[in-house]
Amino acid sequence: MSRIAARFETLREQGRTALIPFVTAGDPAPEVTVPLMHAMVAAGADLIELGVPFSDPIADGPVIQRATERALALGVSLDDVLEMVRRFRLEDQATPVILMGYLNPIEVMGYTDFAHAAHAVGLDGALIVDVPPEEGHDLVAALKSQGLDLVYLLAPTSTAARISRIGAVATGFVYYVSVKGVTGSGQLDTAAVAEQVAIIKSLVSLPVGVGFGIGSPEAAAQVAKVADAVIVGSAIVRRIEAMAATPEHIPGAIATFLGSLRHAIDEVDAHVT
Numbered sequence: 001m002s003r004i005a006a007r008f009e010t011l012r013e014q015g016r017t018a019l020i021p022f023v024t025a026g027d028p029a030p031e032v033t034v035p036l037m038h039a040m041v042a043a044g045a046d047l048i049e050l051g052v053p054f055s056d057p058i059a060d061g062p063v064i065q066r067a068t069e070r071a072l073a074l075g076v077s078l079d080d081v082l083e084m085v086r087r088f089r090l091e092d093q094a095t096p097v098i099l100m101g102y103l104n105p106i107e108v109m110g111y112t113d114f115a116h117a118a119h120a121v122g123l124d125g126a127l128i129v130d131v132p133p134e135e136g137h138d139l140v141a142a143l144k145s146q147g148l149d150l151v152y153l154l155a156p157t158s159t160a161a162r163i164s165r166i167g168a169v170a171t172g173f174v175y176y177v178s179v180k181g182v183t184g185s186g187q188l189d190t191a192a193v194a195e196q197v198a199i200i201k202s203l204v205s206l207p208v209g210v211g212f213g214i215g216s217p218e219a220a221a222q223v224a225k226v227a228d229a230v231i232v233g234s235a236i237v238r239r240i241e242a243m244a245a246t247p248e249h250i251p252g253a254i255a256t257f258l259g260s261l262r263h264a265i266d267e268v269d270a271h272v273t
């Protein structure tokens, strides 16, 4: 069983919803990321989504785009991100880590080399935004041969046929994008999310994570009622940006914010069976 599957299995047994923070690797400085990852775990993160900086992040809104630019300006590469995962793993063998990124840097490294390096550093999976399930067979084969999970996105516009097709290729969990548009945008419509998650759950046996537009304990609690995982990106990255001049404060402040999300989710879990 993969580390991601095992983590969701444990959470399911405990009746708990996962909290998945997203941060851009190397933002606002490369040396912040690993301590920040440990601080997020201590504050209740169940899995970490690490963004690989890329020059053309089509799915990202302004907040994460700026984080990407900060990291790219410091020269943070895919190799550097894998090195961060390796260093995180030296002290934490339990918390799954996935990379969020775009195909180009992986293509440049080479699919086989990436898959082997990812496995060697203790990465658990990847969400490659611009590789739809009907493409990238060589990449998928390379990653699966190294035991890495492949997370795919589902959108409000996904048809039942599309959901089933993604359910057949995805491993680990599926990621339901709660709003149309880019990261950090949109108004969360919790009733619509509940409806769509129920449809996904009837078609896909994997856990369902929900992300996009969740930025407060209240929103996290609403989503925790229906999803297996609550994914939060821009609200964290915005706080990191505000502290870019005092990076030593970042792990503690983000831990405090995540603690408030964790608490709100735990309250819901205690009441929902």
Ligand SMILES: O=P(O)(O)OC[C@@H](O)[C@@H](O)c1c[nH]c2ccccc12
Pocket (backbone or CB within 6 Å): 022, 049, 051, 059, 060, 064, 100, 129, 153, 182, 183, 184, 185, 211, 212, 213, 214, 231, 232, 233, 234, 235
């Ligand atoms: O930023 P938001 O609205 O909290 O959404 C999560 C999101 O940031 C994170 O999962 C993510 C960052 N970049 C992405 C690109 C595609 C899908 C998901 C992502």
